[in-house]
Amino acid sequence: SADLLTGITTTGTPHLGNYVGAIRPAIDASKEANKTSYYFLADYHAIIKCQDPERIRRSVVEVAATWLAMGLDTDRSIFYRQTDIPEIPELSWILSCMTSKGLMNRAHAYKASVADNEARGKKDLDKDITMGLFSYPVLMAADILMFNARKVPVGSDQIQHLEMARDIAGRFNNTYGTLFEFPEAVVDEKTAVLAGLDGRKMSKSYNNTIPLFEPEKRLRKLIMKIKTNSLEPEEPKDPATCTLFAIYKAFATPEEVQQLETRYLNGIAWGTVKQELFEYLNELLREPRKIYNELVESPGDMDAILKKGALRAREYATPFLEKIRSAIGIQRL
Ligand code: TYM
Numbered sequence: 001s002a003d004l005l006t007g008i009t010t011t012g013t014p015h016l017g018n019y020v021g022a023i024r025p026a027i028d029a030s031k032e033a034n035k036t037s038y039y040f041l042a043d044y045h046a047i048i049k050c051q052d053p054e055r056i057r058r059s060v061v062e063v064a065a066t067w068l069a070m071g072l073d074t075d076r077s078i079f080y081r082q083t084d085i086p087e088i089p090e091l092s093w094i095l096s097c098m099t100s101k102g103l104m105n106r107a108h109a110y111k112a113s114v115a116d117n118e119a120r121g122k123k124d125l126d127k128d129i130t131m132g133l134f135s136y137p138v139l140m141a142a143d144i145l146m147f148n149a150r151k152v153p154v155g156s157d158q159i160q161h162l163e164m165a166r167d168i169a170g171r172f173n174n175t176y177g178t179l180f181e182f183p184e185a186v187v188d189e190k191t192a193v194l195a196g197l198d199g200r201k202m203s204k205s206y207n208n209t210i211p212l213f214e215p216e217k218r219l220r221k222l223i224m225k226i227k228t229n230s231l232e233p234e235e236p237k238d239p240a241t242c243t244l245f246a247i248y249k250a251f252a253t254p255e256e257v258q259q260l261e262t263r264y265l266n267g268i269a270w271g272t273v274k275q276e277l278f279e280y281l282n283e284l285l286r287e288p289r290k291i292y293n294e295l296v297e298s299p300g301d302m303d304a305i306l307k308k309g310a311l312r313a314r315e316y317a318t319p320f321l322e323k324i325r326s327a328i329g330i331q332r333l
Contacts, residue, residue, distance in 0.1 A: 001181065001316070004029050004037040005149035007082065007140075010046040010059040014066040015209035016281075017202035020191035020250045021155030022072055029153060029186075030077045036146050037077040038313060039067060041306075044082050044089065044139060048132040049205075064302050065295035067210060069288040080309035082143060087317040092135075092142035094324065098137050099164075107137050108160055110331045141165035145172075146211045146317050156192035158203070159185050175243035176327040191250045195243040199227050210247075213292045216282055223278045244273045251284060 006026045008018055030037040030315030041063050046056050060081065072079060084089055104110065110133060117125045140161050144152060145168070152162055162185040169180035193201050203209065210222050226243050239245040239261050249257050260273075295302060325331065 001036070001148035002038040002150070003035040003148055004151050004153065005039070005144055005183075006153050007040045007042040007045075007143055008063050009042045009049075009269075010056060010063050010263065011050040012059055012204040012209075013062050013211040013213075015211050016200055016247065016250070017155065017194040017196070017209065019212055021188075022192055023067060025153040025186065025188055027067075027070060027072050029151070030073065037075055038149065039072065039079050040143070040313075041081045042143065045136065048130065050137060059146040061296055061299040064306065065292050065299075068295060068305070069213070069292035069301065070074070071288075073308065074305050078309050078312045079305060080313045081306055084310035085146070085305065085313055085317055087314065087321040088142050088146050089139070091146050091321060091324065092224065093169050094328065095172065096135060096138050096144070098175065099141075099168050102150070103164060103167060104134055104137065106115060107164070108132075108157075109136055137161050141168045144183045145169055145180050145320045146320065147313070148320070149183050149313055150181055151186045152183050153186045155194075156187050159187065179324060179327060195246050197222065197226050197243075198242050212285065213289045219265070219282060219285075220278045223274050223281070226274065228270045231270075233271075234267040236267050237264045239264045244270075244277055248277050248280065251281065279294055289320055
């Protein structure tokens with residue numbers, strides 16, 4: 001079973017938030033001895049929000065290349081696409097029958113869509129909300145429970161989904177006997193929610209992201225765009241409420257963070273912070289960016305890795321799904 005498991009939805013280009021919230025902790029944790037880690041591209045989840053096949057294809061390549069460029073060791077970790085594991089959607093259906101509709105009614109993503117319809121004055125509050133969006137957390141529970149994963153490194157926006165996965169696992173265990181472990185979210189409080197350009201949570205849906213591997217010039221431009229207040233250069237500034245500081249803190253060492261904090265309190269010009277943040281990130285990302293660009297240019301090179309990952313993942317999933325099927329009274333002929 002999986003000590004660690006996490007996934008990234010393939011709807012866009014990975015950004016700093018995805019990296020510090022999920023990818024970095026996942027890669028770090030996978031380096032510990034004797035840990036089995038499962039990391040995957042959530043491409044079935046992607047089609048909930050994105051119906052542009054070209055964008056999906058490109059995003060799968062970008063997300064895969066990001067993990068590899070950032071140093072995922074695919075001999076130690078099982079790295080695969082969700083869509084290459086047919087056991088996952090099969091389990092998802094079984095779990096649907098264990099999931100109360102009321103639980104799904106409370107899911108943040110669904111509630112946000114309903115609130116959006118309400119704000120737009122729609123009579124039908126469920127207008128344009130698909131069953132895919134509504135049952136999103138069931139598919140995510142299947143991703144996790146399929147491998148009996150115990151620790152799931154994620155940003156704090158996924159905590160509710162983990163609670164739901166435990167809820168669903170509990171209901172299954174109570175009904176059919178204990179087959180599932182209870183998965184736990186692992187959230188690093190320092191990077192639980194990284195802020196984006198406008199100070200809100202960095203998110204593809206807010207259009208406020210800093211993609212990890214922007215070319216140098218674009219990276220600089222984006223960092224210059226980060227919103228700050230209008231304090232004069234020499235005035236003392238509050239690090240706690242500053243997006244620039246938050247991003248720096250997500251990458252720098254504690255000593256470096258403390259030094260910058262002092263300079264904030266003594267008054268530092270926003271232009272200086274921005275330039276230094278740019279230089280810091282650019283230095284850090286220079287090498288991985290090269291690897292990333294090479295991988296994205298010849299994406300075929302990643303096929304073998306993902307295929308091998310899918311085979312290894314199915315070595316666990318196939319017999320485990322047989323056990324689950326047998327527990328519910330369904331046998332293959
Ligand atoms: P997704 O693709 O939206 O995001 C991938 C991961 O990045 C984290 N994240 C952030 N962390 C900190 N600050 C931010 N601003 C920020 N933005 C995103 C997310 O919390 C997430 O960990 N449902 C998941 C994908 C998924 C999954 C799974 C995850 C599908 N099945 C099973 C874990 C286990 C999602 O949409 O993440």
